[in-house]
Amino acid sequence: MRASLQTSRRVLPLHQSPQARPTTVSGVYRAAARLLAVNGLYKGDFVPDAFDREMDVPHFLRPMSIVAALKCVTTGDPHRTSLLADEAIAVLALRLEVDGEGPLLGGIFDLEAHVDAWGDVESRTTESAVAVLEGAADVSEVAA
Template sequence: MDITPPRPTTLPGLFRAAARVLAANGLHQGDYFPDALSDVHTPHTARPLSIVAALRCAATGDPRAYSLLADEGLMELAFRLTVDGEGPEHLDLFGLEDHVDGWGDVEGRTTESACAVLYAAADAAAVAL
């Protein structure tokens, strides 16, 4: 029996769900997930994911699908993170996505640190509600 968990409807729920996805699958660096051609048998949802892909997967069940909630989470997260002491360079959605990916791609970044940031973002978003 395949049981699909309910999708989050709030930012705190999204960030917590994305953290659980990363905790289960691992953080992938360098792209959204490992090359699809290298493993055609493992579903995208079961592969290590970038933070951006984990947000999308948590929101939609597919790390390649866009949603307003995932985009909102991405925007919120981009302004919480710094790379080399800097915030996002470009403020359009793709620039914010690139910034979050850049944070996740820093050498030595761990799944645990990505999960911790997502849980902190969830707590901050919950307080703002």
């Protein structure tokens, strides 16, 4: 019986696990918070040297904007999006104010721009971005 348990057990390496990427909005926020805590918050673009003119470090290892982090944790690439990343961006944009204003509600690019504008505030730190993402994850879990 012991041999059948061992042979019937399926062992998957972490990189092939279906849970390697978040599957909920709150999971996306938590994963993005961890990614920013490790890589750092970048202001002004998705990642530094986005066109690789000076750097050869893979983009997912560079400091990145909040929007890029949300995309990266769902797709593995800070430039590719997914429906889950778009949902997380939309929900987060509605929680943030920039100069006392909410986002324009024209489409996903307006929502991305709003989240980026919040992250680009001069006094914004990596720690504050991580705290907002963790808070958004908590609220998303309560709402679910």
